Amino acid sequence: xxxxxxxxxxxxxxxxxxxxxxxxxxxxxxxxxxxxxxxxxxxxxxxxxxxxxxxxxxxxxxxxxxxxxxxxxxxxxxxxxxxxxxxxxxxxxxxxxxxxxxxxxxxxxxxxxxxxxxxxxxxxxxxxxxxxxxxxxxxxxxxxxxxxxxxxxxxxxxxxxxxxxxxxxxxxxxxxxxxxxxxxxxxxxxxxxxxxxxxxxxxxxxxxxxxxxxxxxxxxxxxxxxxxxxxxxxxxxxxxxxxxxxxxxxxxxxxxxxxxxxxxxxxxxxxxxxxxxxxxxxxxxxxxxxxxxxx
Amino acid sequence: xxxxxxxxxxxxxxxxxxxxxxxxxxxxxxxxxxxxxxxxxxxxxxxxxxxxxxxxxxxxxxxxxxxxxxxxxxxxxxxxxxxxxxxxxxxxxxxxxxxxxxxxxxxxxxxxxxxxxxxxxxxxxxxxxxxxxxxxxxxxxxxxxxxxxxxxxxxxxxxxxxxxxxxxxxxxxxxxxxxxxxxxxxxxxxxxxxxxxxxxxxxxxxxxxxxxxxxxxxxxxxxxxxxxxxxxxxxxxxxxxxxxxxxxxxxxxxxxxxxxxxxxxxxxxxxxxxxxxxxxxxxxxxxxxxxxxxxxxxxxxxxxxxxxxxxxxxxxxxxxxxxxxxxxxxxxxxxxxxxxxxxxxxxxxxxxxxxxxxxxxxxxxxxxxxxxxxxxxxxxxxxxxxxxxxxxxxxxxxxxxxxxxxxxxxxxxxxxxxxxxxxxxxxxxxxxxxxxxxxxxxxxxxxxxxxxxxxxxxxxxxxxxxxxxxxxxxxxxxxxxxxxxxxxxxxxxxxxxxxxxxxxxxxxxxxxxxxxxxxxxxxxxxxxxxxxxxxxxxxxx
Numbered sequence: 001x002x003x004x005x006x007x008x009x010x011x012x013x014x015x016x017x018x019x020x021x022x023x024x025x026x027x028x029x030x031x032x033x034x035x036x037x038x039x040x041x042x043x044x045x046x047x048x049x050x051x052x053x054x055x056x057x058x059x060x061x062x063x064x065x066x067x068x069x070x071x072x073x074x075x076x077x078x079x080x081x082x083x084x085x086x087x088x089x090x091x092x093x094x095x096x097x098x099x100x101x102x103x104x105x106x107x108x109x110x111x112x113x114x115x116x117x118x119x120x121x122x123x124x125x126x127x128x129x130x131x132x133x134x135x136x137x138x139x140x141x142x143x144x145x146x147x148x149x150x151x152x153x154x155x156x157x158x159x160x161x162x163x164x165x166x167x168x169x170x171x172x173x174x175x176x177x178x179x180x181x182x183x184x185x186x187x188x189x190x191x192x193x194x195x196x197x198x199x200x201x202x203x204x205x206x207x208x209x210x211x212x213x214x215x216x217x218x219x220x221x222x223x224x225x226x227x228x229x230x231x232x233x234x235x236x237x238x239x240x241x242x243x244x245x246x247x248x249x250x251x252x253x254x255x256x257x258x259x260x261x262x263x264x265x266x267x268x269x270x271x272x273x274x275x276x277x278x279x280x281x282x283x284x285x286x287x288x289x290x291x292x293x294x295x
Numbered sequence: 296x297x298x299x300x301x302x303x304x305x306x307x308x309x310x311x312x313x314x315x316x317x318x319x320x321x322x323x324x325x326x327x328x329x330x331x332x333x334x335x336x337x338x339x340x341x342x343x344x345x346x347x348x349x350x351x352x353x354x355x356x357x358x359x360x361x362x363x364x365x366x367x368x369x370x371x372x373x374x375x376x377x378x379x380x381x382x383x384x385x386x387x388x389x390x391x392x393x394x395x396x397x398x399x400x401x402x403x404x405x406x407x408x409x410x411x412x413x414x415x416x417x418x419x420x421x422x423x424x425x426x427x428x429x430x431x432x433x434x435x436x437x438x439x440x441x442x443x444x445x446x447x448x449x450x451x452x453x454x455x456x457x458x459x460x461x462x463x464x465x466x467x468x469x470x471x472x473x474x475x476x477x478x479x480x481x482x483x484x485x486x487x488x489x490x491x492x493x494x495x496x497x498x499x500x501x502x503x504x505x506x507x508x509x510x511x512x513x514x515x516x517x518x519x520x521x522x523x524x525x526x527x528x529x530x531x532x533x534x535x536x537x538x539x540x541x542x543x544x545x546x547x548x549x550x551x552x553x554x555x556x557x558x559x560x561x562x563x564x565x566x567x568x569x570x571x572x573x574x575x576x577x578x579x580x581x582x583x584x585x586x587x588x589x590x591x592x593x594x595x596x597x598x599x600x601x602x603x604x605x606x607x608x609x610x611x612x613x614x615x616x617x618x619x620x621x622x623x624x625x626x627x628x629x630x631x632x633x634x635x636x637x638x639x640x641x642x643x644x645x646x647x648x649x650x651x652x653x654x655x656x657x658x659x660x661x662x663x664x665x666x667x668x669x670x671x672x673x674x675x676x677x678x679x680x681x682x683x684x685x686x687x688x689x690x691x692x693x694x695x696x697x698x699x700x701x702x703x704x705x706x707x708x709x710x711x712x713x714x715x716x717x718x719x720x721x722x723x724x725x726x727x728x729x730x731x732x733x734x735x736x737x738x739x740x741x742x743x744x745x746x747x748x749x750x751x752x753x754x755x756x757x758x759x760x761x762x763x764x765x766x767x768x769x770x771x772x773x774x775x776x777x778x779x780x781x782x783x784x785x786x787x788x789x790x791x792x793x794x795x796x797x798x799x800x801x802x803x804x805x806x807x808x809x810x811x812x813x814x815x816x817x818x819x820x821x822x823x824x825x826x827x828x829x830x831x832x833x834x835x836x
Contacts, residue, residue, distance in 0.1 A: 006481075012554070013503070027581040028645050047581035067647040067697055069656060090656045092697055136667045138622035143668050168697065171660040175620050175667065182626070186716045189625050193720035197727035204731030208738035215742035219749035226753030230760030237764025241771035248775030252782045258793065259781070262800040273808035278815040283801055287812075 021054035026062075031098035033061040043099045061102060067094050067168065068108060070115050076178050077124050081131040084181055088174035089123060091115060091156065093167045100164030111165055118159045119170070126152050135175065145172070333469055336460040337381045340472070343453045344374045350446055358439040360493075362486040362501050365420040365508035366446075369479060372413045372515050379406050379519065380472065406523040413516030417509045421560045424505035425596075440490045447487065450480045475515070482508045506557075513556040565596045572607030574640045583641060604640040609704060611635075612655045618714060619663055625671040628712050633658045633690065634704040642700025650699050654690075657697075658706065661689035674711050675721070683708060 026032040026044050034042040036058050044050060052058045072089045079085060093115065095101045105111045126148065134144040149171050157167040177185050249256040269275070277284060347370040355363035382402055457473030482504075489504035568591055569575045575587030578600045587601070594601045614631040621627055635654050637643045647653050665685050666674060674682065683706050691703045713721040785792045 013507075025581040028578065028583050030581070047578070047583075049580035064648055066645065067653070067699075069647075069649060069652050071656075090660075092653070132624070136620050136622055136624055138668065138670050140668055143664075145664050145667060169693070171656070171693075172663060173656060173659050174617065175663055176618055176626070177620070185624070185626060186714065189713075189717045190720040192625075193717065193724050197720075197724045200724070200727035200731045201734075204734035207731070208734040211735065211738035212741055215738075215745055219745050222746075222749045222753045223756070226756040230756045233757070233760040233764045234767075237767045240764075241767045244768070244771040244775050248778050251779070252785075255782055255785055256778065259778075259796070262796060265800055266804045269804040269808045271807050274811065275805070275808045276811045276813055279812050280815040283798070284812065 018054075022051050023049060024052065024060055025049050029064060029066050031063040031065045031095060033063070033098060033102050035059050035061060040099060040102060045098065063095055063098055063101060064108065065095055065098075067092050068111075070112050070119075071173070072116065072119050072123075074174065075120055075123070077127045079127055079132045079135075080129055081133075083132045084178050085127070085132065086174070086176045086178045087123065087127065087172060089119060089152070089170055090173045091119060091153075091167050091171075092169045093157075093160070093165050095164060096161070096166045097164040100162070102164070104163040105165075111160075111163065114163055115156075115160060115167070118156055122156050122159065123152060123170075126155065148172075332460060333464050334381065334384050336457060336464075336469060337377055337384065337472075340453050340457055340476075341374055341377045341381065343449055344370050344377060347446055347449055348374065350442070350449075354439050354442055354446075357435050358490070360439070360486070360490060360501055360505075361420065361424050362489050362504035362508060363439070363443070365424070365505045365512065366479075366483055366486050368416045368420060369482065369508055369512045369515075372416065372512050373475065373479065375409050375413065376475075376515060376519055377472065379409070380469075400527060403523040403527045406519050407527075410516045410518075410520035410523065413512060413519065417513035417516060417556070418560055418563070420505055420509040420512065421557075422564060424502045424509065425561075425564060436490055436493060440487060443483070443487050443490065447480065447483050450476060450483055454480055478511060482511055510553045510557055513560075514553055517552050517556065561596050565594050565599075567592050567594070567601055567603075569603055570605075572605060573603045574606045575601055575603045576640055576644060577601050583645070586640070602644055604637055604643055606637045606640055609634050609636055610651070610654075612651060612658065614655060614659050614662070616710075617659075619666045621666055621671045621674060622669050623671055626714050626717075627666065627671060627674055628710070628714050629662060629666065630709040630711075631658065631662055631686075632707045632709055634706075635694075635701050636704055637700060638702040639700035642698050644700075647697060647699045650701055653697060653699055654694065654701060654703075657693035658686065658690045658703075661686045661693065664689060671713075675713065679708055679711070 024032075026047050028047040030047070032044040032050070033040050034044070034052050036053075038059075040061075041058070042052075052060065070091045070093060072091070074086055074088045076084060076086055093111070101111070105114055130144060130148055133142065135148065137143055149169070152170040153167060156170055160167055176182075279287060348367055351363055351367035351370060354360075355367055379402070386402060454473050454476035457469050457476060459473075461469030461473055485504045485507055489500040492500045567575075569587055569589045571589045573589060575592055576583055577585050577587060577592075577594050579595075579598060584599075592601060612633045612635070614629075614633070616628055616630050618626050619629050633654060643650055665682055669677075669682065687703050687706045690706065694701050694703065712718065
């Protein structure tokens with residue numbers, strides 16, 4: 001009875017065990033390869049429920065069929081125009097032929113190792129055909145980066161195809177100058193900025209000087225014009241005055257001369273002037289008793 | 296094996312002294328002793344089971360084994376059912392007739408409730424044993440395994456004791472209880488084996504053992520339930536008396552019951568809830584078969600697999616501080632953040648092995664390409680919105696080309712700055728711009744200061760000249776008028792006026808000068824006139 005009871009618990013358990021060893025599912029994200037004593041016998045590319053002979057006779061290898069991402073390492077390359085650049089690229093790849101993949105690189109680690117080598121050598125070759133200005137330029141039309149990516153993708157994908165996978169995209173994750181060159185790049189950037197700063201300041205000075213000079217010139221012009229006008233006015237005034245004088249005095253020039261001379265005698269004869277008067281002058285006429293002709 | 300019919304006839308003794316099969320007094324005495332012994336035996340087993348429960352719980356905590364915990368629950372179940380047996384004995388002894396029936400019904404009701412509890416415990420163990428978490432968490436395996444041998448010893452002796460007493464007292468229920476304990480023993484052995492094998496690396500056996508024990512727990516629950524229901528509907532017998540005896544007799548029934556319970560539990564475990572903003576995808580044998588909307592979802596366990604994807608969730612990728620080469624071979628330091636969400640759950644789950652990484656790489660590549668065709672000044676101070684838009688478009692294109700099922704929500708350029716080494720020089724350019732403006736402003740200020748002053752000055756000069764001119768003309772006019780008047784005055788008597796004026800002037804002028812009056816003949820002839828010094832006299836006139 002105990003044996004029967006034991007069996008009735010053990011039997012379903014055993015059946016369950018057998019089921020799990022024979023049947024297996026392949027997921028939509030996988031390829032599966034059934035190997036018999038290590039050699040592949042069946043490739044499963046569609047998801048579903050399948051059966052195989054249990055281990056150790058037949059084993060199951062699962063491969064991820066989704067898109068994988070490979071990150072390259074930072075590598076220094078030389079461009080066509082002999083410039084040193086530091087590049088880090090990444091690639092997206094997926095398995096195209098599961099059986100070939102398993103036979104040649106076995107798993108993702110192997111695939112990535114292979115890809116690393118291929119990428120380093122091929123990228124070097126491709127980058128050596130482009131100049132730095134093809135990749136880095138301010139003219140929109142001149143940039144050849146998309147072309148470079150495309151060329152790299154095609155070349156590298158072709159090279160990995162024999163290994164059972166394909167590369168769908170190769171892009172530059174990083175494009176930079178190597179550490180050693182960076183210092184000189186910074187130096188150049190600094191010098192460039194300094195030159196721009198200097199130019200700005202001198203432009204400012206130039207502009208300022210111009211404005212000041214123009215202002216001074218205008219000031220001088222204003223003042224000189226005013227002086228000129230003033231002189232003109234004065235001249236006009238004097239002319240006018242002279243006209244009036246001559247008009248007035250011209251009515252009796254003799255009288256004017258007489259009056260004017262008298263005024264001048266008053267001014268001219270000062271302290272210290274020595275006058276020698278003849279005794280028969282008009283003024284002293286009456287001094288000489290003989291000479292008077294009072295009438 | 297005893298048949299069911301025999302049990303029905305074996306009614307619970309309703310009063311002390313009455314026997315089920317014999318009527319004479321000798322048998323009566325034996326029966327009393329037997330009942331005491333039965334009750335004593337049940338009490339002892341309850342105590343032993345309680346010890347087992349405590350021990351097993353402690354061990355299961357120490358090791359983290361699910362099977363041990365299941366075993367502990369099983370022992371708890373046993374405590375309950377033994378308790379029911381004992382209650383049954385008490386009820387049967389004290390009461391009889393109608394009252395006895397009422398108490399029996401209450402007892403059956405309680406038994407039903409307890410069976411429900413036992414079912415729940417079984418389901419809980421089942422769920423945990425089946426849940427996909429990590430298997431290898433068993434600790435302190437060897438000490439726990441050795442301690443578990445103690446539980447086996449206790450269980451074995453309990454089983455033997457019950458069987459022995461049961462046979463001696465002719466109590467079928469006790470014998471059946473002993474049989475039940477044997478099953479417990481086998482289960483415990485299974486648990487020990489699974490513990491030992493997990494130490495050797497076969498961790499999954501722990502779960503399997505837990506499942507088996509859970510099955511036994513469910514079965515004992517089912518026994519109690521079914522008999523309680525039966526007893527309630529028939530209106531006789533307390534649950535305890537017959538529960539242990541009932542189904543053990545039919546081993547195939549146990550198996551059928553076990554399988555049925557296992558199936559029900561498994562099917563029940565297929566329920567899951569999908570939150571709003573999530574989307575579910577069911578795969579059957581690996582193939583995607585249907586999408587599930589938010590709400591209660593069901594999938595067949597083991598055959599179907601349900602994945603939920605939070606489609607509404609805004610995910611974020613950060614591209615930290617990196618040096619990027621600009622179009623004019625300058626370097627800038629860029630810090631960027633990308634927000635994205637899932638647009639196609641199937642592509643998201645089945646397309647790319649690491650979607651978050653793809654987003655980060657694509658965004659980085661797009662950013663580099665955008666920066667590599669622009670001047671450093673445009674990047675530092677120019678229109679960022681335009682650059683961001685181009686990065687967004689490019690990243691989106693890359694994501695779509697790779698069938699990732701993701702869509703970019705937004706890109707933020709957290710900071711675009713010159714590298715630390717040259718930041719100072721860049722700042723100086725900004726200062727230089729300021730300086731230039733300052734110089735020009737100062738010059739303009741200077742201009743605004745001197746020109747109005749000059750204009751004022753020039754106006755003043757002109758006005759002064761005007762005034763002067765006016766004055767001269769007025770003076771001349773005045774003098775002319777004066778002369779004209781004098782002329783008219785003079786004109787009336789010229790000779791007199793002439794003389795008068797002449798003499799008046801001489802009077803004024805001559806006093807100031809030194810005068811020498813000489814003979815006219817001297818004055819006429821040109822000759823040198825010597826005047827001696829002593830003739831020059833302050834008083835001489």
